[in-house]
Amino acid sequence: MKRWITGLTEPVDILPVVVSLVPATGIFFLHVIQLRPNRVAEGQSFGIWELSLPLLPVVLLVMTGLVLLVAARFVQQAEIPALLLWAVSIGIVPWILFHMAAVELAERGELSELARVSPGGGVWIGLIAALAAWHELLRSSRGRAKTFFVAALLGMVGFVIAQLVAAPLDRLSYLVEYNVRAERFTQELMQHMRLSGSAVGLACLIGVPAGMAAYRHPRFRDAILDATSTIQTVPSLAMFGLLIAPLAALSQASPALRSMGVSGVGATPALIALTLYALLPVVRNTLTGLSVVPRSVRESGQAMGMTRRQRFWMVEMPLALPVVIRGVRTAAVQAVGNTTVAGLIGAGGLGWFIFQGLGQAATDLVVLGVIPIVLMAIAVDRVFQLLQQLAGRGGSGVK
Amino acid sequence: MIGFHEVSKRYGEKVAVSGLDMTVENGSVCVLIGPSGCGKSTTLRMINRLLEPDEGMIEVDDQYLRDYDPAHLRLKIGYVIQSVGLLPHMRVWQNISLVPRLLGWDKPRRRERAEELLEMVGLEPGEYRDKYPAQLSGGEAQRVGVARALAADPPYLLMDEPFGAVDPLTRASLQQSFREIQSRLKKTVVLVTHDLDEAIYLADRIALMKDGVLQQFGSPAEVLTHPANDFVREFVGSDRMLRMLTTVELEALDGWSGTDGSRPTLRDALSQLLAGENQTVRVGLRDGNEQELSFDGLRELVQA
Numbered sequence: 001m002k003r004w005i006t007g008l009t010e011p012v013d014i015l016p017v018v019v020s021l022v023p024a025t026g027i028f029f030l031h032v033i034q035l036r037p038n039r040v041a042e043g044q045s046f047g048i049w050e051l052s053l054p055l056l057p058v059v060l061l062v063m064t065g066l067v068l069l070v071a072a073r074f075v076q077q078a079e080i081p082a083l084l085l086w087a088v089s090i091g092i093v094p095w096i097l098f099h100m101a102a103v104e105l106a107e108r109g110e111l112s113e114l115a116r117v118s119p120g121g122g123v124w125i126g127l128i129a130a131l132a133a134w135h136e137l138l139r140s141s142r143g144r145a146k147t148f149f150v151a152a153l154l155g156m157v158g159f160v161i162a163q164l165v166a167a168p169l170d171r172l173s174y175l176v177e178y179n180v181r182a183e184r185f186t187q188e189l190m191q192h193m194r195l196s197g198s199a200v201g202l203a204c205l206i207g208v209p210a211g212m213a214a215y216r217h218p219r220f221r222d223a224i225l226d227a228t229s230t231i232q233t234v235p236s237l238a239m240f241g242l243l244i245a246p247l248a249a250l251s252q253a254s255p256a257l258r259s260m261g262v263s264g265v266g267a268t269p270a271l272i273a274l275t276l277y278a279l280l281p282v283v284r285n286t287l288t289g290l291s292v293v294p295r296s297v298r299e300s301g302q303a304m305g306m307t308r309r310q311r312f313w314m315v316e317m318p319l320a321l322p323v324v325i326r327g328v329r330t331a332a333v334q335a336v337g338n339t340t341v342a343g344l345i346g347a348g349g350l351g352w353f354i355f356q357g358l359g360q361a362a363t364d365l366v367v368l369g370v371i372p373i374v375l376m377a378i379a380v381d382r383v384f385q386l387l388q389q390l391a392g393r394g395g396s397g398v399k
Numbered sequence: 400m401i402g403f404h405e406v407s408k409r410y411g412e413k414v415a416v417s418g419l420d421m422t423v424e425n426g427s428v429c430v431l432i433g434p435s436g437c438g439k440s441t442t443l444r445m446i447n448r449l450l451e452p453d454e455g456m457i458e459v460d461d462q463y464l465r466d467y468d469p470a471h472l473r474l475k476i477g478y479v480i481q482s483v484g485l486l487p488h489m490r491v492w493q494n495i496s497l498v499p500r501l502l503g504w505d506k507p508r509r510r511e512r513a514e515e516l517l518e519m520v521g522l523e524p525g526e527y528r529d530k531y532p533a534q535l536s537g538g539e540a541q542r543v544g545v546a547r548a549l550a551a552d553p554p555y556l557l558m559d560e561p562f563g564a565v566d567p568l569t570r571a572s573l574q575q576s577f578r579e580i581q582s583r584l585k586k587t588v589v590l591v592t593h594d595l596d597e598a599i600y601l602a603d604r605i606a607l608m609k610d611g612v613l614q615q616f617g618s619p620a621e622v623l624t625h626p627a628n629d630f631v632r633e634f635v636g637s638d639r640m641l642r643m644l645t646t647v648e649l650e651a652l653d654g655w656s657g658t659d660g661s662r663p664t665l666r667d668a669l670s671q672l673l674a675g676e677n678q679t680v681r682v683g684l685r686d687g688n689e690q691e692l693s694f695d696g697l698r699e700l701v702q703a
Contacts, residue, residue, distance in 0.1 A: 296480065296483075296484040299449070299480075299484065300478070300480060300485070302473075303557075304473065304474075304501070305470050305471070305474035305498060305501055307470045310501065318488045
């Protein structure tokens with residue numbers, strides 16, 4: 001069943017948005033806030049019933065949602081403003097409740113110098129529901145409706161950021177962790193980007209020519225594909241471990257390598273392992289991209305008087321490019337994630353925070369590492385998606 | 400001039416072309432025709448060295464093919480194929496000016512040349528120059544394919560079923576455009592088709608092949624009126640004299656309303672005779688004479 005809202009320009013699919021109401025109700029019976037007197041102390045959680053929170057926004061949220069749910073069930077059309085109101089409230093109400101809870105705790109005098117707060121389960125579930133709703137809204141809306149939604153989303157993000165820099169939310173546990181280690185954070189963030197960026201760069205330098213070789217010499221095809229896919233089956237932790245011994249030996253044997261910083265642990269094995277992992281998507285997509293160039297196009301290039309080299313660079317490679325970029329995109333997103341593990345062998349990167357946090361049972365520190373990794377992966381994915389579209393703009397229709 | 404000297408080509412056991420001896424004169428259109436698998440495409444593709452003959456020699460411009468660098472040779476031989484093979488990532492003007500680009504022309508000159516050619520093949524440059532191949536219809540793409548083959552003004556043109564993949568109306572219009580262009584440019588053309596009417600309409604010389612062997616090589620009128628053997632007779636069909644009618648063009652024909660640029664033929668004259676009540680119809684011949692054409696007169700003209 002598909003129910004539509006005919007909006008300002010294009011219809012928006014309403015049902016998936018409204019379905020996000022179900023998890024959003026979690027705010028009623030799960031906790032909104034967690035308070036800890038200091039970093040390692042046991043936390044104490046509060047739900048909305050234990051705090052004197054005004055219930056109006058919650059009621060409003062649920063009412064709008066219910067009205068829309070009913071509309072989706074029985075009515076074919078509804079107004080965009082109603083949908084926008086619902087989407088904004090599902091996005092912002094959990095956060096507002098969290099903020100109010102923090103304000104109340106501060107008024108009670110519970111937010112001492114060392115105390116910190118973090119969102120409770122209800123707020124997290126609310127935020128996830130909001131994420132799902134907004135994803136669907138942005139995906140299915142077009143034209144002016146989309147502009148409205150994007151503007152509303154940016155407004156909400158601005159609102160949240162504005163609250164984060166002021167009391168009492170400057171006591172947000174992740175922010176506290178960040179403030180203590182701001183310098184280290186920047187350093188590890190840069191290291192993370194450097195490591196994953198270089199690994200993807202190296203994988204392109206090796207993988208694209210390897211893919212070309214596999215394409216030109218079918219004899220090598222299976223060997224190259226087998227090698228790269230076997231690498232993928234080695235668990236990343238094991239890969240780092242496997243590299244320690246040979247690299248340590250190399251470093252021992254050659255002072256020149258040692259002076260370049262090659263050793264069993266640190267950035268060198270991390271870079272090698274990450275590059276190896278990034279190879280498969282690059283190689284496979286280069287091969288696929290080149291293989292699907294139509295025969296007629298290839299032959300017409302030949303008959304036109306192109307040399308082999310001209311044919312490759314003027315016909316085959318440009319046509320394969322979108323598929324190749326698609327492979328680099330996969331490799332890059334993977335690399336951002338895999339680089340996390342590099343923190344374990346002293347290569348640095350945001351994984352450092354995660355493993356430190358795990359070691360100290362400090363969840364806040366773990367989250368401080370996880371959030372930028374997720375954002376980075378999404379950003380990388382989007383950038384390559386754009387490149388892919390640019391490279392394929394001639395259309396794939398062959399005439 | 401393109402000369403074949405005892406050329407043979409085999410694919411494994413199968414003989415594709417056998418002992419081909421034939422000369423295509425400069426400025427003429429030679430149409431290779433025959434049933435599927437007769438070796439006509441193979442013959443064509445040996446001319447620009449997409450295939451190499453197993454035996455014999457082919458010469459182009461009094462020089463044997465084996466003495467040319469293949470890529471260099473192809474730059475002076477335009478090539479049009481049925482699937483067109485336009486490069487999907489390049490705009491129309493870039494596709495057309497591909498060979499000039501390989502020859503090192505600068506960009507303004509290439510653009511100018513592309514627009515000139517679009518005009519020649521009957522496409523409005525302003526509208527088509529910046530399109531991508533995916534945005535063209537089959538007929539338009541085929542015109543661009545012809546423009547591309549002519550871009551560097553090559554003396555030779557090879558066409559492999561160039562008008563095969565379009566609907567009959569579009570095909571007729573493409574054939575007519577091609578004839579007009581050819582009458583101006585006088586390229587040396589080798590064209591492969593399986594459509595006898597197309598061969599008769601376009602060819603100066605028809606090369607009829609069967610099982611890799613040349614059966615007859617002559618003008619359309621020769622092939623139609625004097626079939627060399629039973630196979631040719633069967634191939635051109637029992638209605639071959641009707642086909643002859645289309646080979647004789649007229650300057651004028653009473654009551655004829657054709658599309659611009661095309662000429663009436665004896666076929667149209669016969670149609671007028673059959674449709675009208677009169678015993679004759681007034682026609683203007685290509686030699687400038689006018690006459691009242693009767694059924695008897697028609698027979699004389701066809702057999703002449």
